[in-house]
Amino acid sequence: MHDSFVTYKNFYFLKVASALTAVLIIFYLFHDAYPEPNGGSWLGYLLGILGAVILIWLSLLGIRKRRYRESQGNTVSWVSAHIYLGSALIIITTLHSGFQFALNIHFLGYFLTLLVVLTGFYGLYAYSVYPDKITANCGDLTRDTMFDEVIDLDERSLAIAESVSADFYAQILDLIESCRVKPSLFQQIFSNSDYKNANLESLVNRIKNSINSDHDNRDNLNLLHDLIIGKYALLKKIDWDIRYNCRLNWWLYLHVPLTLALIAAVAIHVFIIFYYWW
Ligand code: HEM
Numbered sequence: 502m503h504d505s506f507v508t509y510k511n512f513y514f515l516k517v518a519s520a521l522t523a524v525l526i527i528f529y530l531f532h533d534a535y536p537e538p539n540g541g542s543w544l545g546y547l548l549g550i551l552g553a554v555i556l557i558w559l560s561l562l563g564i565r566k567r568r569y570r571e572s573q574g575n576t577v578s579w580v581s582a583h584i585y586l587g588s589a590l591i592i593i594t595t596l597h598s599g600f601q602f603a604l605n606i607h608f609l610g611y612f613l614t615l616l617v618v619l620t621g622f623y624g625l626y627a628y629s630v631y632p633d634k635i636t637a638n639c640g641d642l643t644r645d646t647m648f649d650e651v652i653d654l655d656e657r658s659l660a661i662a663e664s665v666s667a668d669f670y671a672q673i674l675d676l677i678e679s680c681r682v683k684p685s686l687f688q689q690i691f692s693n694s695d696y697k698n699a700n701l702e703s704l705v706n707r708i709k710n711s712i713n714s715d716h717d718n719r720d721n722l723n724l725l726h727d728l729i730i731g732k733y734a735l736l737k738k739i740d741w742d743i744r745y746n747c748r749l750n751w752w753l754y755l756h757v758p759l760t761l762a763l764i765a766a767v768a769i770h771v772f773i774i775f776y777y778w779w
């Protein structure tokens with residue numbers, strides 16, 4: 502999917518965006534701006550309006566994406582145009598400003614453009630890395646089927662533990678009730694260490710010791726050991742699945758609100774320009 506939006510139709514939108522920015526740079530270099538290039542020259546207005554039109558078009562992706570999903574189509578061409586025209590917006594708005602940067606409300610729009618594009622690049626990276634990691638981690642299993650398997654392992658462990666001893670039964674029940682897979686937001690985004698469950702590990706050690714000492718229940722204890730180890734492996738997969746999915750999508754919680762802030766900043770920018778003009 503990721504490669505398809507980057508390379509879509511042999512980099513068609515990269516070529517379109519490059520041709521557009523090349524023409525605009527040539528105009529910028531050769532236009533006669535007095536006393537110096539700025540957003541108020543004829544080219545400055547043209548670039549500002551073009552930037553605003555592209556901004557609105559890019560912002561409509563969210564709506565289009567959802568409509569298209571409903572009709573089972575694909576969004577590859579829109580996303581491909583989105584990433585290249587979105588990147589071109591940096592050049593268009595820089596030329597529009599005539600490199601006149603000062604800490605004011607006009608600059609806020611420019612700064613937000615940079616942030617939206619930066620988060621977009623992270624998104625592109627995330628789309629290129631995490632879908633493969635999710636598949637490598639879970640294969641064909643979904644999170645729901647993994648949880649179903651955990652429940653199945655729990656039920657089988659309880660049934661076996663009941664036949665071993667009341668103490669084991671109580672411990673397995675306790676483990677089931679206390680077991681949580683809930684990485685914090687920080688862990689979801691940054692941590693690369695495997696899920697750890699100290700109770701489960703100590704129970705596995707207890708079972709191992711009992712296998713050596715309790716000969717009558719050895720077969721059941723071996724089975725119990727395998728079931729608990731199987732559950733631990735599944736919990737680790739579920740935990741990674743939660744983290745990879747978060748890493749795949751969290752940037753959209755910046756990209757979209759920053760887009761809204763950018764639209765508001767540009768609207769204020771244009772309002773102020775015309776307010777002082779009249
Ligand atoms: C993505 C959209 C836009 C961004 C990020 C943007 C950003 C900027 C920036 C950074 C400046 C330089 C400010 C300064 O001189 O201190 C500027 C100037 C200007 N912009 Fe925009 N702009 C956008 C759209 C527009 C639009 C749609 C218009 C008008 C229709 C417009 C009209 C102007 C004008 C007239 C100036 C010159 C202001 C002056 O020299 O005092 N801009 N813009």
Ligand code: HEM
Pocket residue numbers: 556559560561562563564566576580583584585587588590614617618619620621622624625628753756757760
């Ligand atoms: C100022 C420029 C940009 C604006 C205003 C913008 C805005 C948006 C919006 C509104 C969405 C829809 C999100 C949703 O509803 O799920 C979106 C999605 C996205 N944007 Fe941007 N974006 C910009 C630039 C970029 C750039 C430069 C890139 C990459 C280099 C990029 C990559 C993406 C990706 C990968 C998606 C997700 C598409 C999907 O899930 O199918 N964006 N953007």
